[in-house]
Amino acid sequence: MKTMYLQQLPHNLRYYRDKHQFTQQELADLLKVSRSVVAKWENGHVLPDLLTAVKLSKLFQISLDTLIGEAPETDFLLSDYQAHYQENTYDDKSLHQLMDFLLKNKTLKEQLLHYRTLPLKQQKTIERFLQMAMDELKKY
Amino acid sequence: MKTMYLQQLPHNLRYYRDKHQFTQQELADLLKVSRSVVAKWENGHVLPDLLTAVKLSKLFQISLDTLIGEAPETDFLLSDYQAHYQENTYDDKSLHQLMDFLLKNKTLKEQLLHYRTLPLKQQKTIERFLQMAMDELKKY
DNA sequence: TGTATAATGTTCTAAATGAGAACAATAAAT
DNA sequence: ATTTATTGTTCTCATTTAGAACATTATACA
Numbered sequence: 001m002k003t004m005y006l007q008q009l010p011h012n013l014r015y016y017r018d019k020h021q022f023t024q025q026e027l028a029d030l031l032k033v034s035r036s037v038v039a040k041w042e043n044g045h046v047l048p049d050l051l052t053a054v055k056l057s058k059l060f061q062i063s064l065d066t067l068i069g070e071a072p073e074t075d076f077l078l079s080d081y082q083a084h085y086q087e088n089t090y091d092d093k094s095l096h097q098l099m100d101f102l103l104k105n106k107t108l109k110e111q112l113l114h115y116r117t118l119p120l121k122q123q124k125t126i127e128r129f130l131q132m133a134m135d136e137l138k139k140y
Numbered sequence: 141m142k143t144m145y146l147q148q149l150p151h152n153l154r155y156y157r158d159k160h161q162f163t164q165q166e167l168a169d170l171l172k173v174s175r176s177v178v179a180k181w182e183n184g185h186v187l188p189d190l191l192t193a194v195k196l197s198k199l200f201q202i203s204l205d206t207l208i209g210e211a212p213e214t215d216f217l218l219s220d221y222q223a224h225y226q227e228n229t230y231d232d233k234s235l236h237q238l239m240d241f242l243l244k245n246k247t248l249k250e251q252l253l254h255y256r257t258l259p260l261k262q263q264k265t266i267e268r269f270l271q272m273a274m275d276e277l278k279k280y
Numbered sequence: 281t282g283t284a285t286a287a288t289g290t291t292c293t294a295a296a297t298g299a300g301a302a303c304a305a306t307a308a309a310t
Numbered sequence: 311a312t313t314t315a316t317t318g319t320t321c322t323c324a325t326t327t328a329g330a331a332c333a334t335t336a337t338a339c340a
């Protein structure tokens with residue numbers, strides 16, 4: 001059996017574009033692509049690339065999974081967890097992002113764990129060093 | 141400002157592959173692609189196409205949005221979080237410690253938030269520098 | 281209804297980009 | 311220390327998409 005994964009995408013695209021009352025041309029302009037390619041997406045002749053798909057989902061304010069018609073069932077439990085975390089001072093969104101990031105970057109995480117154990121003076125030194133490195137890279 | 145949308149994808153791919161204890165080869169076989177292209181995804185040299193991305197999200201049993209690191213709400217992060225906590229108490233403790241640490245170190249936190257948005261290549265460079273700095277300090 | 285205009289569909293070509301094979305470098309194991 | 315497993319990179323080829331031009335269909339309105 002062939003992959004049915006993206007069957008729905010063309011329909012969804014047209015549906016959401018209509019919903020937002022865009023013409024193909026208007027949508028194309030927003031995304032800075034040609035109109036003809038929008039038509040091709042909607043007719044299933046061609047797939048948008050991943051980046052474009054993300055842009056579309058943002059534009060339509062829906063999840064990627066919804067856009068491609070593969071939205072997973074919603075998870076009830078989540079609100080509970082969210083409540084829990086909000087109570088416990090971890091309500092800072094940026095911190096969440098950071099933790100998620102560290103969760104997925106083992107090396108950095110290990111480094112930070114070690115960094116944490118260093119004398120304050122050394123921490124400061126490293127902090128400055130890090131800042132320098134990042135400023136330096138910013139130039140390019 | 142450049143599109144930051146898919147910054148996270150390489151890390152996430154590696155993270156979930158590791159989590160499932162696949163080698164690149166094994167993952168490649170499951171998806172019926174070459175191993176080298178898996179390596180390139182994980183190093184941010186190339187993007188998987190939409191269909192492959194969907195397959196990956198199915199294989200890892202996560203949403204596409206989670207996979208690309210653009211989960212609309214923190215919901216997805218939290219679920220990841222939760223799973224992680226349940227599975228691996230040891231690691232979690234360290235994550236908790238890190239969270240507390242970062243909560244109390246605003247500068248470092250800001251740096252990391254910025255670091256997170258850098259191109260993968262720059263991240264690697266900085267990571268190496270950081271390692272060097274820390275190794276150097278270890279001597280004294 | 282006929283005509284003009286707007287919106288959409290399709291084709292062809294050129295260009296972008298990912299895929300794979302082969303080779304290189306690292307890491308892990310023994 | 312040497313072998314083996316795993317991962318990273320380069321080069322080329324093949325695939326696929328994007329855009330322009332053209333064709334078709336739908337809509338407006340006289």
